[in-house]
Amino acid sequence: MDFSLLFSVSVFCIFTFLASYTSIATDILTPNQNLTDGQTLVSSNQIFALGFVSPGNSGKRYLAIWYHKLPLTVVWVANKDNPINDSSGSLTISSNGSLFLYNSSMAVVWNTSDTVKGHSPILQLLGTGNLVVRKQAETDEGNEYIWKSFDHMSDTMLPGMKLGWNLKTHTSNYMRSWKSSEDLSDGEFTFSLDPPETPQLILRRGSTKEYRWGPFDGDRFSGGNRLRNNTLFKPIFVSTSDEIYYTYETLDSSTLVRSIVTPFGSIQYLAWRNNSRDWSMAVEINRLYCDRYGMCQNYGNCYADDPNCRCLKGFVPRSPGDWRVYDWSAGCKRRYDLNCSNGDGFVKYEGLKLPDNPVLWANYSIEECRAGCLQKCDCVAYTRINPLGNGSRCVVWFGELIDLRDFPNGGEELYIRMARAELDSIADNKRRRRIRLVVAITMLTPFVLLLLVILGWYIRRSKRRREEDTIKMPIANDRNGLPHYRDESQEEDLELPIFTLANIFAATDQFALGNKIGQGGFGPVYKGDLPNGVKIAVKRLSQNSGQGLREFKNEVILIAKLQHRNLVKLLGCCIQGEEKMLVYEYMPNKSLDSFLFDQMKRKLLPWKTRFNIVLGIARGLLYLHQDSRLRIIHRDLKTSNILLDSEMKPKISDFGIARIFGGEQTEEKTRRVIGTYGYMSPEYAMSGHFSVKSDVFSFGVIVLEIISGRKNWGFYDPDHDYNLIGHTWKLWNEERSLELADGMLNGSFSANEVIRCIQVALLCVQQKTEERPMMSTVVFMLSNENVELPQPKEPGFVSESSATKINSSWSCRDSNTDNEITCTTVEGR
Known part of the structure; x- marks a missing residue:
């Protein structure tokens, strides 16, 4: 385990x-x-x-x-x-x-x-x-x-402690993790501020750098925005002739805050909550994929969206085939080699986390810094920042650049050395763009403008129609036999690896029964291992699957555009003959329902883990509904579609029937209702109306199942005929809500936190859509224990009989999972 x-x-x-x-x-x-x-x-x-x-x-x-x-x-x-x-x-x-x-x-x-x-x-x-x-x-x-x-220091940093250097004694103060919660001897991880000339915050495992933030730029540590955006503490950097250190102070003296390095290398800021009598995590500064040191290797730039790693402009992958299967270990190389005697120059890059191994130079101007770097053939980059908090200085880099990251808002400027051929190529591109612009302006008349508008409308309409009918097949194979795929119908170029059937057969041992890890309504899911050691999950659509090309294409396009820590990541797909498969990142703990509804495994879900799962699902839904580039309604949210990673963090999956909303659109009606009894909202199940509030209803059901460890559909109580929603509503009105809590928890939970979750869930499953909260409100209510919540009104579908009063024109089929029925309207041609 x-x-x-x-x-x-x-x-x-x-x-x-x-x-x-x-x-x-x-x-x-x-x-x-x-x-x-x-x-x-x-x-x-x-x-x-x-x-x-x-x-x-x-x-x-x-x-x-x-x-x-x-x-x-x-x-x-x-x-x-x-x-x-x-x-x-x-x-x-x-x-x-x-x-x-x-x-x-x-x-x-x-x-x-x-x-x-x-x-x-x-x-x-x-x-x-x-x-x-x-x-x-x-x-x-x-x-x-x-x-x-x-x-x-031990493993903890309290307000006022100094992480850094005493320049008089030439000693440093750093945090070190414990080996475990029962062995307080020195563990593997250290968190320090070094070197003192260009201060960076570095987490090491032994002597290996695991995470890095810096150098300090006069305002913050480059790439360390999460140390700024919080309401609990204020980070402080101090540089004098005697000492250089990082510390923090609480914004409210009555709040207890501490920072720790866990035995597993997580750097967390914890705050004490009096109501629940426990510590809650306020900030975890090394929680994102791109936080890890050198994820994209030399000259690779790490992004929050997909794909995570891309080469800087002017650089190309050292191993293109590996990059197509998300193996970035070889990094990037220059398109044109430098030639110090042949007119090298510099290209300005913006919005970056600065690379590792900076070297502090004198107090040069930006022009002097450029000239000095250009004179040294091994100087590859420069910038001007305020690394000691006492004035801007020239900072340069030698050797290859590593641990870069994209920061479009709040990143740094970096000037990188380029070969003359690359500079000429950039100049030629700019010149061609200017010529095209001048020609276009000269030729455009009102008639031409009108023609272009009509033509643009026609092209867009044609693209939409093509998107509804087909997905393009791979256009070329790389040297490893992995085809290269480009879906040109997208608004921007979207490159996604296509795996051949042979690749999938090899990875899953020809879909061996021992590698089967799940069975959904659209087909089985298998575990696989790629040659580079990456573990994958392959969703193989059944030949008689209700998910046709439309749903398959929908899932590919949607997930490729979505990037959030609480959404499953799509690695690629396979389209060959009658076979249609999606390749996902592998979730070692499978789905939430495999834990929640299993008598033994449910013991591995203490209340704190369950609450974190609830909060993670809520944040993932908020991203879908509001924070992503698209407004997306999932339409089939349920515990079997919540996957758990190695740290039991939830990831929403299965977007086959999700819908995109455009502009200010908030509601839609469909004659093709597909979903799962027990999770579908009344307005969707009864009349086909769906909106973000449909997902909110499903979320409320999931929260009640997480609290109780029991399914909404198939719930039984000898005293009444209600389902789980109705049972919860009955307990709420009788002021016995805590009786809903799973007996496996043995009372080891915060009563206030459980009641708050029940109240939020009941607000989410209210009968009327307009009375249900938006997910932004749900996240706020779950995250702020001192906020007074409104009283819930009568929920929808308080019994299973009410949920089965479905329009007689619908056909239903067993989804091959316990107590789950997927319903679809019979559509005429």
């Missing part, structure tokens, strides 16, 4: 105490005192405590700092690599200011070497969580301390 099933993305470790704790009623320890296991120091503001803890059932004892009045959340550990095996630990401070931690045999298991002679030092736990050694006469936090725990 994947480790991520047991370790939530926003997990915090709960530690058990092996002894009863007593505070020594102060925040100070003096040289004539010992802090023994079972005692604590508590900060004067009662927020933090210092004492001994054991993680889980390990039995290991650590000297640690935690939040005093919360479920025990450790923020700093002293002896993380040398735990004590019993409750004999004792902490002392010597007369010269050194700290010593002893075990039962009085052996030193941890100590500090900072000393001060001739004074009476004391140890104090400050209200910020900083454990300090100071002179006894000093009282305020502005004094220079002898030793500070803030200078020796």
Whole structure:
């Protein structure tokens, strides 16, 4: 089983105490005192405590700092690599200011070497969580301390901690993950600010860079926008002659915020929620595909949409065949090689995350920076930024450029060295465009303009008709036997890999039964392995499938245009003879229904995971309805169409019957109703009317199924004949809503959060479409626990009998999945 099933993305470790704790009623320890296991120091503001803890059932004892009045959340550990095996630990401070931690045999298991002679030092736990050694006469936090725990970070960064460099001592302060929630020794991941000359935030696994943001440009770390756009904390970068560091401060002093590096390499900012009594993830800065270091390799530019990797203009893939199957490991190369003695020049690129390995030069102007770079044959790029926050400087790059990313809003300018042949090609293209423009303006008369309008209308109409009838077949094969596909009917060039039937046969072992991972209404789904190691899921349409060429083409076009972390990614397709197949990214945890309605696997869905799934589905739907370039109605949203990745994050799939809405269109009627009983909205099932509110209804049903672990269609209760919607409505009116919660949760959930989800679900399944909320409102209601929600009104389809009163002209067929019927109207020609 994947480790991520047991370790939530926003997990915090709960530690058990092996002894009863007593505070020594102060925040100070003096040289004539010992802090023994079972005692604590508590900060004067009662927020933090210092004492001994054991993680889980390990039995290991650590000297640690935690939040005093919360479920025990450790923020700093002293002896993380040398735990004590019993409750004999004792902490002392010597007369010269050194700290010593002893075990039962009085052996030193941890100590500090900072000393001060001739004074009476004391140890104090400050209200910020900083454990300090100071002179006894000093009282305020502005004094220079002898030793500070803030200078020796663990896996946690608290507000005020400094991630960076002390230039006087030539030392750095960085975060390091734990090995696990029960082993607090050094883990694989470190998060640091380096180098000090061109500061970048870097997450490493061992010595390997996993993620990078930077360099700092005077306003933010290049590519690190998520550190800016939040309402909880303010990121701060400081550069002086003595130190260079990154820190942050909370915008509301009453809110507890902490940042952690998890044992799995996720960098998260967590906020404490008093209502639900747990930590919620406010920001995860390394969550997107393009966040990972060097995804597109040399001169490859990573994009949020599909395909993720594209070569910079003037560069081409080193291995075109590999790029067509989404293998970008070879990167890109120049179209024309540089020749330092033959007139190299520079081309300006905009909207980029700056590449790795920047080198700081003098305070040159942009012209001087260009000239200096041009004189050095190995200088390949330059720009001018403010890397130290004290004025713009010339920054250059040597060698090949790596870890680039597209940032159309808020990216940087970068001037990249190009060969004379490339510069001439660019100039020729500009010249030809100017000539064409002049000729066109000269020749255009009102008559010609009218003719062009008519011609344009005719061409567009013809394209639309062709789109309804066919998909183009591959036009060429590459050297690996993978055809190259271009659907020229799209508004912009859309390139999508076409896999031959032989490729699919090889990947799926000729559709071996052992590789079959699912069966939907349109055919089986198989797991496959490409030669480059990429795992795929192949959706093979049945010969008698109700999904014809129209739905197949619809799904190809739609998903190729959609890119969101909560939507499944389409990698390619196969059209050969009677075979029509779609190739998706492989989801190792299959579909939500395989967990939700299985007695054993449902135990692997704790409430926090379920809530994150609900929120992920909501965000995916919001993207479809509002934030994508198209307004899309899914029309068949159900738990079997929600796939789960290795981290149990949901991805919406199966867009075969989705519809695109244009402009301000909000509603449509169809005579071809295709959907699944139990999830279809009343207006869609009864009269064929569908809108974004139809998806909202389906979402509400899914939320109720996630909460209860029971299906809406086929629901049974001995006390009434209601389905799950009706049962929930009955419990709501009787103020017994918590009884809906799945018994597998064993009461381990936030009652307020469950009730809020039930209320949101009931708002979504209301009978009248105009009373259901938009998905933007749904996401807001789920994400903000302090918002007062409206009271829901009577839902639609409160019993299965009401859902089956369908127009008699419709024909229905079994979709080969339990309790799911797909209905279609009988259309006349």
